[in-house]
Amino acid sequence: MPSRPIRLAHLQRRMLSSSSRPAATQRISNNAQKTIPRSTARMMPLMNSCARNSTMATTQQASSSEAEAAILQRKQGESSTDAEDRPHSSPMQEYQKLVEKGTLRPDPHQTRIVQKLEDLHDVLRTYSQPPFPSDTPSTPSLLSRLFSRSPAPAEHEPSSAPLGLYLYGDVGTGKTMLMDVFYRTLPPNITKKRRVHFHAFMIDVHKRVHQMKIRLGHEGGDPIGPVARELAEEARMLCFDEFQVTDIVDAMILRRLLESLLDHGVVSVITSNRHPDELYKNGIQRSSFLPTIELLKTRFDVTDLDSGTDYRRIPRAISHVYHHPLTADVRAELSKMFDALTRGDASDPVVEGRKLTIWGRELVVPKSTREVAMFGFDDLCDRPLSAADYIEVTRQFGTVFVRDVKKMGMGDKDKARRFITFIDACYESKTKLFVSSEVPVFQIFADDEASKGEVSDHMRSMMDDLGLSADTVGSASMFSGEEEVFAFARCCSRLVEMGSRQWAETAGSR
Template sequence: MKTSIVRPHLLRPRHRLLLAVRPRNRPLSTSRPVSSSQPQGKAFNSSLALDSASNLAEASILNRSEVTNVLTAAQKGALSPIQQYQKLVQTGALRSDEHQTRIIAQLQHFHDQLITYSPPLIPDSSTQGSIISRLFSREPQTPAIPPEQVPKGLYLYGDVGTGKTMLMDLFYQTLPTSITRKRRVHFHAFMIDVHKRVHAAKAAMGYKGGDPILPVARDLANEAYVLCFDEFQVTDIADAMILRRLLENLMNHGVVCVITSNRHPDDLYKNGIQRSSFIPAIELLKTRFEVTDLDSGTDYRRIPRVLSHVYYHPLTSENRAEVDKIFTSITSDDKSDPVITNRPLMTWGRTLHVPESTSKVAKFTFADLCGNPLSAADYLEVTKQFPTVFVLDVPKMGMDKKDMARRFITFIDACYESKTKLFVTSEVPIYQVFSDESAEGNKGMSDHMRSVMDDLGLPSDIVGSSAMFTGEEEVFAFARACSRLVQMGSKEWAESAGQM
């Protein structure tokens, strides 16, 4: 059955922002038992259960903990996706919602299929006849298992704030303990890993060359036959060129996937360079996955919450002194872990020096982070090593700082994915650092940007607007970064982030 590519959320009436961005319900490493005596409030779709008469920020933290606790308990109690969802509803952490119930039913069906699914053995390259002929063959790989015997994957797409990540995490946490070859990963981090593997495979093949995708796909399939990708998107031609053959070969090895994305497959890599070469990957997603939208009708990012004082503007001596005081306070607790300067951090075979840091806290200037040609891999490594990061002297960015703005957006994405606690000093309110004068009063804002910002709950009178981002992917990345900065400044984020 052909899946409609109409995005229902675009048909919704516009709403006014309440300075709220819903955090993704991500399982934490620790949990505490849920007390039945804890107050129960109203439940909002995959959202926080809140009572309008109670303190919203405290209720947000309380109920998010309940979601986390039930998710963690699911692993111990072997709950199925439906049982897990029902338990969240019963505790008041979620409200039963017909759209999410539809997705849960699909996840349950997929879960049941995996219980009886026997993935094919992934033979080691040393046991498969001629290694040379196998590695250097350019012929399509014969499927190790007929496609009809492999469960179809799930591709969940929808607007930011509809609960895609929560549902995928719910599914992943309820996988049977017998499934040990599994992996849940942010798609950006996955592609960085893939590029590293492809580079190593090419080096191993030497000057004669060959197809590095085959051994990379084989190794990935050997590590996990259930893959969960969060925030699937294609913005880079290098990724686009790899993905079709990588996905095809993973599926030939019997790998099954759950994917979340903001876009229908037909909208991936739209207007990208050589997009025609990516079309086969789109067709693969549409034929080997159940493609379904998630539009719950409830935007739980709009729930009000108290903002924490982690962003300081303007760039005054008083604000700099206040942030320095916070840095000193945080880093002085452990005398065995003093602040050192120019700590070396290895990434992709080169060294990045951290100006000031302990083993858990790092401090950079904006020029350190974004004035140099750093990549997503560098930022992921920084946020992986340091759960708390200070960034000083962030300027308002216009057309003259477009490259820096792009890097800062990439850095924000890395912080968000790693649940980093962020402290910032900036020239203007942090949500407005991407605005420029040419776009003041919406005069320079395209209809597409206005639509995307409104869909994300970010009218320009709050975050400003920018004419320097024009492409569809650029506009979305800009609006999403503003959305995340709002969330990362919330009291809830400040109290739960930065945990090792």
């Protein structure tokens, strides 16, 4: 990429001209706090608490833009700014608020589901879990319980727990989003609650079953009943994202586990891509799983979110392009977005290992269609690539995904410089960018707690020139010298702009 002289005054003018600047890049420096949108101001306690909890406490003392607020929120698994302020709002109020703010598009199919969640919310306001029996009755051996076709005897009278909700439907229709709206508006009496990705839940269950077997020792007995009781004591409300059954061990455990959880009065909201009848299709010993399917159909309100809209395919709203930390959930979400943007055109399938030729050298693109490419951070920044390579990438692809961006320290200066060069190339080509990173993307260069220094006057003034709060991005002592510090600050500023709704709606066409 041709290195362009940095014209600070020009940039400053561009960034400070509020009339032409997208809302997401509105400058909120110390002397302009009155311009903070109310929603951002409301986020400040949350942002500050993020900063306190973070190992990089340099960063979120003050807000710098609505985009940043939204990005921080996403870290909390949130898509609204207001839950903190309105802990007793209901799912419908929360959903409508998000629609009014333009975070969500109105969708009558979703509204129908929200009404069901609202009804469940109302019931839960006065619901109390039945007491646990004082001691756990002895149980038949594990094998006889797992493979018996008769329903398992309840450890006590089944409770009159409200029906849970089993929400299924096509990808990207908003099931997880609705479940999250429900979860964060749960009434205050529901203090014991858990929202978990189904994979993570099953890993946890397997660990507990293993430990329970050790505890039960030679006597044996069924470990699943006591594990279910443990789980029920920890959370009376369970929200499971992406329920699926792929192997026989899970299939058999689930049958007993769900029965016991329901008997203990645990209420669940489940999202899945499949109707219960389609679960564990063609699985080994599926007949033993049929009672679980019956259970789901009788103890849950099974509802289809048949909206036909895959929201991952339409221009991204702010807060949905940068994802962190690098959990299984976040990784899966980025892959789903890539899938959503690349499927549907049989003449342009995803190709693995496409080669770009730059000055006689070859650059391998791990996964791409003609328009959309997915790279790992190391593919782009842990190899001796230069601006020319990045320009070619952004010339070829209107949309680029970069996954697994690690936080960088003093030893990663080359990677950091390359990443900045790459972001510059994306910005100049109006590339639509999706990133998953270990820490919020603005903080990937920030000093960690141990080596944290004061933000130098030089860096502070650079950031101020770019409309950034130095407190938001923190100090990054790996950058020294005027040019470098400026490039770093400008990179952060560009990332903010590239996370805005306006960018999402206009960038990416080639």
